[in-house]
Amino acid sequence: MILTDVTLAEAGPDGFALTGDAAIAIEGGRIAFAGPAADLPPGGQRRSMGGRLVTAGLIDCHTHLVFGGDRAREFDMRLNGASYEEIARAGGGILSTVRATRAADEGALLAAALRRADHLIAEGVTTVEIKSGYGLDLETELRMLRVARRIGQERPLRIVTTWLAAHALPPEYRDDRAGYIDHVVIAGMEAAHAEGLVDAVDGFCEGIAFSPEEMERIFDRAAALGLPVKLHAEQLSDLGGAAMAARHGAISADHLEWLGADGIAAMAGAGTVAVLLPGAFYALRETRMPPVQGLRDAGVPIALATDCNPGTSPLTSILLAMNMGATLFRLTPAECLAGVTANAARALGLSDRGRIAPGMLADLAVWDIAHPAELAYRIGYNPLHARIIGGDLA
Numbered sequence: 001m002i003l004t005d006v007t008l009a010e011a012g013p014d015g016f017a018l019t020g021d022a023a024i025a026i027e028g029g030r031i032a033f034a035g036p037a038a039d040l041p042p043g044g045q046r047r048s049m050g051g052r053l054v055t056a057g058l059i060d061c062h063t064h065l066v067f068g069g070d071r072a073r074e075f076d077m078r079l080n081g082a083s084y085e086e087i088a089r090a091g092g093g094i095l096s097t098v099r100a101t102r103a104a105d106e107g108a109l110l111a112a113a114l115r116r117a118d119h120l121i122a123e124g125v126t127t128v129e130i131k132s133g134y135g136l137d138l139e140t141e142l143r144m145l146r147v148a149r150r151i152g153q154e155r156p157l158r159i160v161t162t163w164l165a166a167h168a169l170p171p172e173y174r175d176d177r178a179g180y181i182d183h184v185v186i187a188g189m190e191a192a193h194a195e196g197l198v199d200a201v202d203g204f205c206e207g208i209a210f211s212p213e214e215m216e217r218i219f220d221r222a223a224a225l226g227l228p229v230k231l232h233a234e235q236l237s238d239l240g241g242a243a244m245a246a247r248h249g250a251i252s253a254d255h256l257e258w259l260g261a262d263g264i265a266a267m268a269g270a271g272t273v274a275v276l277l278p279g280a281f282y283a284l285r286e287t288r289m290p291p292v293q294g295l296r297d298a299g300v301p302i303a304l305a306t307d308c309n310p311g312t313s314p315l316t317s318i319l320l321a322m323n324m325g326a327t328l329f330r331l332t333p334a335e336c337l338a339g340v341t342a343n344a345a346r347a348l349g350l351s352d353r354g355r356i357a358p359g360m361l362a363d364l365a366v367w368d369i370a371h372p373a374e375l376a377y378r379i380g381y382n383p384l385h386a387r388i389i390g391g392d393l394a
């Protein structure tokens, strides 16, 4: 198939690059040609896109899309002054979603997750990363990742799965942190890897979760299995998690509100992507900004994601995440687009998507907009005209 009469929109550190009067030729699910229509070889089955703007399919590189229940009442408590940490220490927070997720069977988890995935699909998302982390026992953690994989069978959506058993300590291991890490986090990671369920390993490095030293032990085992690592780091305090993750060659460090100069330098040196999550910043009414200018100055690639989760970011709009990236974090609209395309792919360790170039997967989004800055500028408006995945309109 050849898409004609399109404007190609890409984003990089120097802003947007637009190619008008362009065409995209697709063969075998991949892009064979992308550029000025005048350079396109003759022939082929052509389909006009009516002059519309085309970007790479959007990539949501940090979600907790599979979970049971919701946390609406906790939201109410937070509005009345309780902090996220206070609620977590009182057995709410992540652990309340763990109780609901353990109680839900595969069918119930899948049905709820599909509804959330459909919102992302409707906004041009073609790849979604989904983490475990609300089971905290072997059986439920594996169930979460099986459900995540099934989403990719039920919908035209590419799924990347991440092992996040190091998300919180379950009550049954309250007095045995090392036992939890050995018997659930590491043993489960090996079982999930053997079942082909894991693409990367993550953890929540925070005072209310796991220390950098505990995460290092997990990362060493991930490396032995050949699995890339990433980390929720410096969200609520600075424990040096991002620098530790960078030393372990992490593909991304995520959140980063408390990231300091050492962490930035370590990430720059290791090529670790900074995944910023403005939905959590907004919902927790945080005031400390991630160090965006420091990341830019050091050349650390910046990605943006929804962080869709029931506690701190009940957000299923990648376009709103882009808008928040601009309004809350002062990213440029071009940085926002790069953050959900090329840099999001990099945060997942993927080099086959996120750009419109020969050899890339033919995952594209076609928009009813005049300029790509509109994607970050509008609030609560979806200008998607069509979504193409593997060369198919879907």
Ligand SMILES: N=CN[C@@H](CCC(=O)O)C(=O)O
Residues within 6 Å of the ligand: 093, 094, 097, 204, 232, 235, 280, 307, 309, 310, 311, 312, 313
């Ligand atoms: N920060 C840790 N994990 C999630 C929150 C999970 C929850 O509260 O349920 C996050 O990415 O924001």
Ligand SMILES: [Zn+2]
Residues within 6 Å of the ligand: 062, 063, 064, 232, 307, 309
């Ligand atoms: Zn998260």
